[in-house]
Amino acid sequence: MENKLLKQQVEELATQVNGEVEESFGVLVLKVKAPSIIETLTAVKNLPNTPCDFLHDLCGMDLVDHFEVVYQLSSLHGTQLLRVKAIVDREKPVIDSVTSLWQGANFLEREAYDMFGITFKGHPNLKRIYMWDDFEGYPLRKDYVTEPIEVRNITRTRIEGE
Amino acid sequence: MTIEKTEELLLNMGPQHPSMHGLFRMVVNLEGETVTKLVPKVGYLHRGMEKLAESRTYSQFIPYTDRLDYLASPHNNWAYVLTVEKLMGVEIPERAEYLRVIFGELSRIASHQVCIASTALDMAGWSLWSYAFRDRERICDMYEMTAGSRLTVNNMRIGGMSNEPPAEFWPALQSFLDDTPEMLEEYYGMFFGNEIAQGRLKSVGILSKELAENLSITGPVLRASGVSFDVRKAEPYSIYDRFDFDVPVRTGCDSYDRTIIRMDEIVESIKIIKQAVRDIPEGPIMAKVPKVIKPPVGEVYHRVENPKGELGFYIVSDGTTKPARVRIRPATFINLQMLPIVCLGWKIQDVVAIFATLDAVLGEVDK
Numbered sequence: 001m002e003n004k005l006l007k008q009q010v011e012e013l014a015t016q017v018n019g020e021v022e023e024s025f026g027v028l029v030l031k032v033k034a035p036s037i038i039e040t041l042t043a044v045k046n047l048p049n050t051p052c053d054f055l056h057d058l059c060g061m062d063l064v065d066h067f068e069v070v071y072q073l074s075s076l077h078g079t080q081l082l083r084v085k086a087i088v089d090r091e092k093p094v095i096d097s098v099t100s101l102w103q104g105a106n107f108l109e110r111e112a113y114d115m116f117g118i119t120f121k122g123h124p125n126l127k128r129i130y131m132w133d134d135f136e137g138y139p140l141r142k143d144y145v146t147e148p149i150e151v152r153n154i155t156r157t158r159i160e161g162e
Numbered sequence: 163m164t165i166e167k168t169e170e171l172l173l174n175m176g177p178q179h180p181s182m183h184g185l186f187r188m189v190v191n192l193e194g195e196t197v198t199k200l201v202p203k204v205g206y207l208h209r210g211m212e213k214l215a216e217s218r219t220y221s222q223f224i225p226y227t228d229r230l231d232y233l234a235s236p237h238n239n240w241a242y243v244l245t246v247e248k249l250m251g252v253e254i255p256e257r258a259e260y261l262r263v264i265f266g267e268l269s270r271i272a273s274h275q276v277c278i279a280s281t282a283l284d285m286a287g288w289s290l291w292s293y294a295f296r297d298r299e300r301i302c303d304m305y306e307m308t309a310g311s312r313l314t315v316n317n318m319r320i321g322g323m324s325n326e327p328p329a330e331f332w333p334a335l336q337s338f339l340d341d342t343p344e345m346l347e348e349y350y351g352m353f354f355g356n357e358i359a360q361g362r363l364k365s366v367g368i369l370s371k372e373l374a375e376n377l378s379i380t381g382p383v384l385r386a387s388g389v390s391f392d393v394r395k396a397e398p399y400s401i402y403d404r405f406d407f408d409v410p411v412r413t414g415c416d417s418y419d420r421t422i423i424r425m426d427e428i429v430e431s432i433k434i435i436k437q438a439v440r441d442i443p444e445g446p447i448m449a450k451v452p453k454v455i456k457p458p459v460g461e462v463y464h465r466v467e468n469p470k471g472e473l474g475f476y477i478v479s480d481g482t483t484k485p486a487r488v489r490i491r492p493a494t495f496i497n498l499q500m501l502p503i504v505c506l507g508w509k510i511q512d513v514v515a516i517f518a519t520l521d522a523v524l525g526e527v528d529k
Contacts, residue, residue: 070476
């Protein structure tokens with residue numbers, strides 16, 4: 001019941017933001033281009049009757065010819081589930097930050113930046129989170145060379161206050 | 163003109179610090195003893211689990227999941243194998259489902275015992291620590307009988323369980339369940355009724371309901387802020403829809419409620435185990451799955467209620483024997499985001515208490 005309503009609303013939204021709707025294992029997937037992500041997520045968060053207002057997860061994905069940022073959304077007060085995917089250009093991976101919508105996206109966007117090198121515009125503190133600050137490369141990209149660490153000749157500089 | 167003000171002190175806590183539960187570090191700005199800024203630093207235990215998964219087959223990755231939240235390893239196995247089973251469309255035998263519930267809930271009890279014990283220990287409450295660890299030993303013994311290891315159990319497989327618990331497992335489980343009311347009574351008397359513990363925890367570190375929802379916080383921390391959300395009820399996985407249990411909710415939003423809610427959850431877990439032991443059928447524990455696991459092209463996000471919060475696996479398959487992407491949604495990594503906000507204005511000893519109530523396990527935070 002709720003899912004039917006959600007599907008209808010998401011399809012309407014998809015025509016507005018020029019996106020595509022798919023279904024995968026019972027979950028709706030909405031694919032949009034990176035520039036319209038804030039518009040899409042604001043609309044999704046405030047959907048009447050079936051708001052998807054809880055951000056479960058945000059992660060990057062490398063599909064060789066482009067990147068995707070995947071948002072897993074649901075609500076604490078209903079059964080609706082929605083996955084939003086934003087297509088990000090591989091040469092110039094930039095997307096708007098959603099920290100203005102969910103503060104919880106803070107660490108998750110830093111992780112996606114750390115692992116894929118996707119820049120989130122408007123993020124309050126976009127720094128590497130798992131790897132050290134002068135680490136080179138983005139480990140979860142498919143073209144990352146996993147060579148032994150001694151080969152890479154890493155020097156560690158100490159930052160004031162650390 | 164001089165301004166009479168204490169000099170601001172920059173204090174580095176961790177990664178080697180008795181109150182940090184693992185290799186966690188925070189940089190704290192202090193004015194006197196009051197926190198003015200807190201920056202959490204993670205990554206000291208980062209092993210690159212997600213990258214490792216891409217170069218291993220689906221079954222080879224199961225032991226790695228044990229090393230995520232190592233205090234509740236059956237739960238991590240469970241989350242992973244459930245995701246792969248959903249991707250492949252495998253139905254597992256009834257008996258295996260019940261065994262998974264028993265092991266999952268046992269690990270929830272063990273994990274909560276450690277949380278309560280270490281919260282007490284951080285406030286110099288040695289006695290509860292030793293009592294809780296004494297009781298947790300019995301759960302570790304049950305793991306050892308079944309799987310051979312006491313911490314990283316690894317007894318779940320894609321399609322069922324690795325082996326049947328031995329004959330002595332069931333009496334051990336029964337005597338553990340019989341002793342639990344007395345055990346919980348001891349904890350209440352020793353710690354939660356204690357005046358010092360209440361003074362240290364009550365009204366400390368308020369996390370409001372709105373902030374918790376906005377920060378994507380899940381698990382006991384969210385439920386202690388008055389939100390009734392449990393994946394076992396919201397989206398029942400495995401056979402949780404067959405059991406009669408409640409989701410404990412508390413509305414205090416403070417450190418005390420975040421700790422005591424775990425006691426309520428132990429009570430509910432015991433209820434579930436008792437029902438599972440009563441209803442468990444005889445039969446096989448492994449479904450027929452192909453030797454070479456090759457899920458069809460597709461993607462699944464599956465979540466389970468880990469003792470610490472929602473643990474999610476997002477697996478993308480490209481039709482080969484190795485996953486194209488395995489994304490782990492760690493619960494405590496996301497819950498940690500409340501620290502810099504909630505700790506502001508509290509004293510340094512309160513920061514230790516607030517951090518303890520989050521029950522962060524750095525294996526899961528750092529992946």
